[in-house]
Amino acid sequence: MLIVADENIPLLESFFTDIGEIRRVAGRHMTADDVRDADVLLVRSVTPVGPELLEGSRVRFVGTATIGTDHVDVGWLKEQGIGFSAAPGCNANSVVEYVLSVLSLHAERCGLADGNELSVGIVGVGNVGGCLAGRLQRLGFKVRLCDPPRAEAEGPEGPEFTSLEEALKCDVISLHTPLTREGSHPTYHMLDESRLSLLGSNQLLINSGRGEVIDNQALKARLSQANAPSVALDVWENEPGIDPELVGSVWLATPHIAGYSLEGKVRGTEMIYQALSHYLGLPVRKKAGQYLPEPPLSKLTFTATADEQKALRTALRVCYDPRTDDVKLRLAMRGSADERAEAFDALRRDYPVRRECSSLKVQLKGAGRSMQDSFKAVGFKLKI
Ligand SMILES: NC(=O)C1=CN([C@@H]2O[C@H](COP(=O)(O)OP(=O)(O)OC[C@H]3O[C@@H](n4cnc5c(N)ncnc54)[C@H](O)[C@@H]3O)[C@@H](O)[C@H]2O)C=CC1
Numbered sequence: 001m002l003i004v005a006d007e008n009i010p011l012l013e014s015f016f017t018d019i020g021e022i023r024r025v026a027g028r029h030m031t032a033d034d035v036r037d038a039d040v041l042l043v044r045s046v047t048p049v050g051p052e053l054l055e056g057s058r059v060r061f062v063g064t065a066t067i068g069t070d071h072v073d074v075g076w077l078k079e080q081g082i083g084f085s086a087a088p089g090c091n092a093n094s095v096v097e098y099v100l101s102v103l104s105l106h107a108e109r110c111g112l113a114d115g116n117e118l119s120v121g122i123v124g125v126g127n128v129g130g131c132l133a134g135r136l137q138r139l140g141f142k143v144r145l146c147d148p149p150r151a152e153a154e155g156p157e158g159p160e161f162t163s164l165e166e167a168l169k170c171d172v173i174s175l176h177t178p179l180t181r182e183g184s185h186p187t188y189h190m191l192d193e194s195r196l197s198l199l200g201s202n203q204l205l206i207n208s209g210r211g212e213v214i215d216n217q218a219l220k221a222r223l224s225q226a227n228a229p230s231v232a233l234d235v236w237e238n239e240p241g242i243d244p245e246l247v248g249s250v251w252l253a254t255p256h257i258a259g260y261s262l263e264g265k266v267r268g269t270e271m272i273y274q275a276l277s278h279y280l281g282l283p284v285r286k287k288a289g290q291y292l293p294e295p296p297l298s299k300l301t302f303t304a305t306a307d308e309q310k311a312l313r314t315a316l317r318v319c320y321d322p323r324t325d326d327v328k329l330r331l332a333m334r335g336s337a338d339e340r341a342e343a344f345d346a347l348r349r350d351y352p353v354r355r356e357c358s359s360l361k362v363q364l365k366g367a368g369r370s371m372q373d374s375f376k377a378v379g380f381k382l383k384i
């Protein structure tokens, strides 16, 4: 059996050698010739999968080691009887940690002693948005949820949902919808010129869903006007050929790496390995946990003199500080359009190992219940 796979899927050999021969291909440049004689295709978000790639090939199963599926023509695969699986939720925790870290930086630069004074509108309350809402509520933030598809499906039985316009009134708005162009609630350019005009300079807009959910040209225009909001973008229109002027206009700019914790990536591989094994009727023998190395930093101790908010910010940023990725992306925006696109992909391909908060044991000497609860809410393991 031949498995053609994006070379950026981690642990390909560890998970798939027993199943078939692996051919590694650069995902961004995968062609019909690369996959013609394959039985299985494993991709990431950068490979459009549909008739152009697969017509006339032997492929009978496609797996994407990502949450998002907007790069896959799922309907066409179904019509062709080709098996398909994504990795729902695999890196949701990583995205949530990115948002928490962005929020901590924002609170600090706004001079807020307690970030949880902020109200947060979460747009798209699925795996990522739902997990984020739970954490923020435990941390004492005021959270508003916007998810029209869920509101319609769940009715009065579900949680309280608000309209997009109401969510856009919050101090912070965090986008976590998939990219959709059809249906009752399409998200393509959901934040257009008119909705962006509702935001003001005391607000922060975060997008770690998909770039096309915001009209990037309208956003660039909005950021050049008076009373513009602060913006943190992890995802962009036209990746990898993103707009360098927009990078220059936003507060925090990262190269689509919110979900790039090691845990999240390895879980993505594990999930498509499990799905392929089920599809082929093979036993599932391997687990992500067996491939996670010891983290470079495993313990952190705060003494009884530590201030709760400062300690929490420090611990969070020890695990992940988006400012490092921001600096690298800004530096990568020099050069020609081709060089910039290549540099964007290189930042993602060569991304350093980033571990989730759960990899760090935190000792809080003499800390009260509130401080312990806050650390646990973020996802740290407490050392008793
Ligand atoms: N930046 C990154 O590294 C990553 C980005 N993502 C992106 O985040 C997206 C969300 O991920 P999950 O939460 O796992 O997906 P999910 O499918 O679990 O949840 C998405 C939610 O958005 C809601 N939704 C759909 N249309 C909407 C609309 N018009 N307005 C408001 N809500 C709407 C859905 O009802 C659903 O509850 C993914 O589709 C992917 O595009 C995911 C992982 C990493």
Ligand SMILES: O=C(O)C(=O)[C@H](O)COP(=O)(O)O
Pocket (backbone or CB within 6 Å): 008, 043, 044, 045, 046, 065, 066, 067, 068, 069, 091, 256, 258, 259, 260
């Ligand atoms: O899981 C998703 O959806 C994402 O956005 C991934 O983090 C994207 O990673 P790549 O597949 O582009 O490496």
